[in-house]
Amino acid sequence: MTETPAAPARGLTPHFPLKRIEIVINPRSGSVGAKAALEAEALMQGYACDFRIAELDPERMGPTLDDAFSAEPDLIVVLAGDGTARTVAARAGPDGPAIAPLPGGTMNMLPRALYGTTDWRQALESALTEGVEHTVAGGEINGEAFYVAAILGSPALWAPAREAVRTGKLRLAWLYGRRAMRRAFSHRARFQLENDPFRRGEALVLLSPMISKALDRPVGLEAALLDPAGAREVFHLAATAAFSDWRHDPSVKTRTITRARAMARRPIPAIIDGETMHLGSELQVKFVPRAFRALAPKPEAAADSV
Known part of the structure; x- marks a missing residue:
């Protein structure tokens, strides 16, 4: 862990107080790399604030985060995977320090939603110079928080295959894909939206x-129950939902909900903000209107940088 004093230079955002910043980095995550801490230190030297950088060891993540939170910073910057970003945001909650989750994972769903870029340096600079406070709404599934999107059911089975393709492990991808096809549609779950x-x-x-393209206020989660005729269609619809505007598909009907349930004979696969999980055979979903505070540009500024 390195401690670095403030150095007067470029101006910080006038919309949020930034006197003390904690930065936690996992150099082994996604596309972060071994030199990320040095790059972050060089970048931060250009701003007039106190900051501290700590590299995360997965075996000592708890103590490292304890140290960052105990410093009572104005902002905690996270350069790590999707799961670590979720963990830090959930720990901060609506009353803790603001969080800047930078793109350092595989899917980077939360960073992309906030900053509109997969370059962590650009995301960090936009947060520091243009950032405003965002109260982020989200949801919980059996206590696991999500802030962007969750997919419950057979489409989540394809996540390991997709990751194997990304890393060039084509035979492993084929095996994962074959398993996903075999399990898809073999044990459909039952879903309940609200009291239906x-x-x-x-x-x-x-x-x-x-x-969500359908919600302009944090009043719930946009939900759709998918039951198409074939495997290809269900995987296409789920991917469309998470990464574009699924309302362009006439077969999809959405609604706003604040709670839901899912039940099956076997554990239900899930993708929660880009992370694959198995949370059990009975799932409870609830909407959380005030989940945590993020520091990010106004939405139109983030969209312009995509």
Whole structure:
């Protein structure tokens, strides 16, 4: 861990007080790299604030985060994977320090939603110079927080295959894909939205107000129960939901919800903000209107940088 004093230079955002910043970096995550801490230190030297950088060791993540939070900073910057960003945001909650989750993981769903870029240096500079406080709404599934999107059901089975393709492990990707095809549609789950009767389906997709095209206020989660005829269609619809405007597909009908349930005979696969999980065979979903505070440019500024 290195401690670095403030150095007068470029101006910080006038919209949020930034006197003390904690930066936690996992150099082994995604595309972060071994030199990220040095790059972050060089970048931070250009701003008039106190900051401290700590490299995360997965085996000592708890103590490192304890140290960062105990410093009572104005902002905690996270350059790590999707799971670590979720962990820090959930720990901060609505009353803790603001969080700047930079793109350092595989899918980078939360960083992309906030900053509109997959370059962590650009995201950090935009947060420091243009950042305003955002109260981020999200949801919880059996206590696991999500802030962008969650997919419950068979489409989540394809996440390992997609990751294997990304890393060039084509035979492993083929094996994962074959397993996903075999399990898809073999044990559909039952889903309940609000107090409606349970319905069988292949997947429940949930979008937070941060990326939903249908919600202009944090009043719930945008939800769709998908039950298409074939495997290819369900995977296409789920991917469309998370990364573009699924309302262009006439077969998808969405609604706003504040709670839902899912039940199946076997553990239900899930992708929560880019992280694959198995949370059990009975899932409870709830909307969280005030999940944590983020420091990011105004939405139109983030969109311009995509």
